[in-house]
Amino acid sequence: MLVWILFLLCQVGAPALAQDLCQRDAPNGYKVRISLKTALGEDAYEWNQSEMFFFQATMAFAMRRHFQMETYNVDNIILCVQTSRVSFWFVVTSPDNTTMLIPKADVEKAVRMSRHRINNAFLLSDRTLEFLGIYPTLAAPVNPDTPPWLIVFGVVIGAVCVGIIALLISSLLQKRRKEKGMTEDGQDEEDMQVKGVENGINLDGTYNRGFTDDDRFTKL
Amino acid sequence: MRCLQVSNQDLEERIPSYEELEKLENEEAGDRPKWDNKAQYMLTIVGFCVGLGNVWRFPYLCQSHGGGAFMIPFLILLVLEGVPLLHLEFAIGQRLRKGSVGVWSAIHPYLTGIGIGSMCVSFLVSLYYNTIMAWVMWYFFNSFQETLPWSQCPVNANMTGLVSECERSSPVDYYWYRETLNTTPDIDNTGGLQWWMVLCHVSAWALLFICISRGIETTGKAVYITSTLPYAVLTIFLIRGLTLKGSLNGVKFLFTPDMNELMNPTTWLDAGAQVFYSFSLAFGGLLSFSSYNSVHNNCEQDAVIISIVNGATAVYAATVIYTIIGFRATEKFDDCISGNILTLLNTFDLPEGNVTENNYDQVLHSLNGTYPEVIQGLNLKTCDLNSFLSEGVEGTGLAFIVFTEAITKMPVSPVWSVLFFIMLFCLGLSSMFGNIEGVLVPLQDLGVFPKSWPKEAIAGTTCVLCCLVGLIFVQGSGNYWLSLFDSYGGSIPLLIIAFCEMVGVVYLYGIDRFNDDIEFMIGHKPNLFWQITWRFVSPAIMFVIFVFYFITKVQETPMYKAWNPESENFPTLEEKEYPSWIFAIIFILAGIPGLSVPLTAIYKCLRNRCCKKDNEFKQDDLNTIAKQVHLTDEATKNKPDIPETADGR
Numbered sequence A: 001m002l003v004w005i006l007f008l009l010c011q012v013g014a015p016a017l018a019q020d021l022c023q024r025d026a027p028n029g030y031k032v033r034i035s036l037k038t039a040l041g042e043d044a045y046e047w048n049q050s051e052m053f054f055f056q057a058t059m060a061f062a063m064r065r066h067f068q069m070e071t072y073n074v075d076n077i078i079l080c081v082q083t084s085r086v087s088f089w090f091v092v093t094s095p096d097n098t099t100m101l102i103p104k105a106d107v108e109k110a111v112r113m114s115r116h117r118i119n120n121a122f123l124l125s126d127r128t129l130e131f132l133g134i135y136p137t138l139a140a141p142v143n144p145d146t147p148p149w150l151i152v153f154g155v156v157i158g159a160v161c162v163g164i165i166a167l168l169i170s171s172l173l174q175k176r177r178k179e180k181g182m183t184e185d186g187q188d189e190e191d192m193q194v195k196g197v198e199n200g201i202n203l204d205g206t207y208n209r210g211f212t213d214d215d216r217f218t219k220l
Numbered sequence B: 001m002r003c004l005q006v007s008n009q010d011l012e013e014r015i016p017s018y019e020e021l022e023k024l025e026n027e028e029a030g031d032r033p034k035w036d037n038k039a040q041y042m043l044t045i046v047g048f049c050v051g052l053g054n055v056w057r058f059p060y061l062c063q064s065h066g067g068g069a070f071m072i073p074f075l076i077l078l079v080l081e082g083v084p085l086l087h088l089e090f091a092i093g094q095r096l097r098k099g100s101v102g103v104w105s106a107i108h109p110y111l112t113g114i115g116i117g118s119m120c121v122s123f124l125v126s127l128y129y130n131t132i133m134a135w136v137m138w139y140f141f142n143s144f145q146e147t148l149p150w151s152q153c154p155v156n157a158n159m160t161g162l163v164s165e166c167e168r169s170s171p172v173d174y175y176w177y178r179e180t181l182n183t184t185p186d187i188d189n190t191g192g193l194q195w196w197m198v199l200c201h202v203s204a205w206a207l208l209f210i211c212i213s214r215g216i217e218t219t220g221k222a223v224y225i226t227s228t229l230p231y232a233v234l235t236i237f238l239i240r241g242l243t244l245k246g247s248l249n250g251v252k253f254l255f256t257p258d259m260n261e262l263m264n265p266t267t268w269l270d271a272g273a274q275v276f277y278s279f280s281l282a283f284g285g286l287l288s289f290s291s292y293n294s295v296h297n298n299c300e301q302d303a304v305i306i307s308i309v310n311g312a313t314a315v316y317a318a319t320v321i322y323t324i325i326g327f328r329a330t331e332k333f334d335d336c337i338s339g340n341i342l343t344l345l346n347t348f349d350l351p352e353g354n355v356t357e358n359n360y361d362q363v364l365h366s367l368n369g370t371y372p373e374v375i376q377g378l379n380l381k382t383c384d385l386n387s388f389l390s391e392g393v394e395g396t397g398l399a400f401i402v403f404t405e406a407i408t409k410m411p412v413s414p415v416w417s418v419l420f421f422i423m424l425f426c427l428g429l430s431s432m433f434g435n436i437e438g439v440l441v442p443l444q445d446l447g448v449f450p451k452s453w454p455k456e457a458i459a460g461t462t463c464v465l466c467c468l469v470g471l472i473f474v475q476g477s478g479n480y481w482l483s484l485f486d487s488y489g490g491s492i493p494l495l496i497i498a499f500c501e502m503v504g505v506v507y508l509y510g511i512d513r514f515n516d517d518i519e520f521m522i523g524h525k526p527n528l529f530w531q532i533t534w535r536f537v538s539p540a541i542m543f544v545i546f547v548f549y550f551i552t553k554v555q556e557t558p559m560y561k562a563w564n565p566e567s568e569n570f571p572t573l574e575e576k577e578y579p580s581w582i583f584a585i586i587f588i589l590a591g592i593p594g595l596s597v598p599l600t601a602i603y604k605c606l607r608n609r610c611c612k613k614d615n616e617f618k619q620d621d622l623n624t625i626a627k628q629v630h631l632t633d634e635a636t637k638n639k640p641d642i643p644e645t646a647d648g649r
Helices: A002-021 A036-043 A049-067 A104-113 A115-121 A148-184 A188-196 A209-218 B018-027 B038-049 B052-056 B058-064 B067-096 B100-107 B109-141 B164-168 B171-180 B195-212 B216-226 B229-242 B247-255 B259-263 B265-278 B285-291 B299-348 B360-370 B372-378 B385-389 B395-409 B413-446 B455-474 B478-489 B492-522 B528-555 B582-619 B625-638
Strands: A030-034 A077-083 A087-092 A129-132 B559-562 B574-577
Touching (some): A030 A104, A049 A087, A049 A104, A049 A115, A148 B455, B038 B216, B052 B058, B052 B265, B052 B299, B052 B395, B058 B247, B058 B265, B058 B395, B067 B100, B067 B247, B067 B259, B067 B265, B067 B285, B067 B299, B067 B492, B067 B528, B100 B285, B100 B413, B109 B171, B109 B195, B109 B395, B109 B413, B109 B492, B109 B582, B164 B171, B171 B395, B195 B413, B195 B455, B216 B229, B216 B413, B229 B413, B247 B299, B247 B385, B265 B492, B285 B413, B299 B360, B299 B372, B299 B385, B299 B492, B395 B413, B413 B455, B478 B582, B492 B528, B492 B582
Antiparallel strands (some): A030 A087, A030 A129
């Protein structure tokens, strides 16, 4: 009879005790905030008791993964202060002694270790499943061996150098052709000078305008 | 108006006559370069006029001076100031067929100073303009990455958080001031040369050299791309911009007229200055380009067409820019409101979706009534769409901060970034062609380089020299030097030179002679509109703008805005006073081109006076055969009569 009464008391008292352990601003607890609509929009699922159970299970898994020797159960994760936001507080009790809480630092280490798995379980991200107080680790910056801009710069500068060399070679060739033309054929001189003066390429010699009047006189 | 014309002796000896011009035209003789076709000429002029100012100065002026109402002073001054000056430069260049120094020394030797002033201004502007090209190239090179580097803050050294300077300002600000410019807190610290900027600087000058190495032979080909590509890109951006959310907010903000602004004299001044600088007048480049035209080219038609194109491009670019700015402002506004809503939801543990953009004000009001202290403690940001729309949208701030931020919010950002910076590069490069033309041709006219040097060598030497001097702008403090050069080198002297140009042509060259020239070239005399604007209206407008600008600049203490992470109001730019030695630099920048007009005149006058005695002495030595024959005839007359024999001895 006494044992039966004690058992009943325990059943009633344990949740009450649990409630004392888990409260708003509990020293060893964390507040969790979930933004389903922001993350999933129209595909957002409803947050109900089953989801809360799933959270307890996930946290127990995270604790087991971190500590490895100790077997955490769903009952070791106590939730309270649920709001419609959706947000709630949780504390973790030790599997050996349900009145003893696991310190904050250990819980944090466990959460950090399995953060990715916890997020994926709920189809959420670091931003939409927040553990207030546990900041997400920043992604390591991707540092390529050659900065990409140097590659593009190299391509452009290469094209520019090819252009400059082509320019210089073509102007040298033009000069040589002119010199050849002037020494070889005297008759072509006038034609070349008339054609070549366009676009201001420097010539040796000036155009003698005196000869341009010849045509007019011979028309008679 | 003969009483107002100054006597100009020997003018005919210095300029080609109509017969000579006809001969040049028909025989295609002469050693002056020519355009391959009219399209090249028009594209080059359009490229020179349409530059970065159309994209990042005009939209800002439009929006800050009453939106659609700004069009009224802009169009009026375009017609009264821009078109006449443009026509004048085209006509005089086409008639006298020389670069700026050649033209002005032909009109009157004392006016050579105008040409030298133009050359100095073109040189100073080329120096800093190409540095802007270097910045554009740097952003262009960095656009070929999946995540644009200015879209997120970098992580700090021990990987605990973001870099503090970036976190306090914004990723785009940080990227521009720290990773691109590596700017120092004030102009006294030079900060040393930034090697990545030096590379971009050198590549900008090298690219420019290729395009200008043979004068208009090469630029004429380059302008087919550099002048047309910006229009294509603007159209692409317009289509993209109109499909983005909030773009119409931007366009509405830009064009909503506020007629009260028309009463404000600064509106008219800014409109006049914008028309003037937008047309790149008084640089000497337009004169040079027109001198390569055929003699009978219709310069009147060209001037009108170019003015219309320039004005229309400015309005078109403003529309495009503001669709993107509207999108960015709407995004920022939405983010601001969402942030506030989230704060409210988190603080009061309300379910998601209870507070939306629509009922935000109501909810805030009711919550403020019940929990005023909590609301105060939250420090909610005030979100105002108009303040986002009018944020820093001018100059380099527009291109490298505001627009790049907008691009990061668009899907497929690298593509838009590449397109945008190619467009900016083409706009700037085509303007650089005109600037460099205004430097190279006067140098050749003055005979600074030996005649035996080929064109490529002259262009190459000038580019190397400008590149070396331009290294000032790639230091840590380079940005401050650039805005110094921009405010003082590229503003006041141009107004002086343009005013002197008008007075020189109308009153020294002679408006009657000018009218006859135009009649010879295009077949009819310029009508009454041109007469009135050339003689009175345009010089008066130039004079008024110059006086007001001068007074404003002289009265205010020169200040500059510095990026100082240690300042109190960081990230707002800190206003600092220039150190005293800057005034010497300002005098060199603004004074030398402006004073070159009177100084050269005085120099030539003195040289003329002291050499006049030598001239008279030399005239006695003229020893011609005719003179000697004349003397012998007289000698025979005095001799006694000798009967002439049949064979004439």
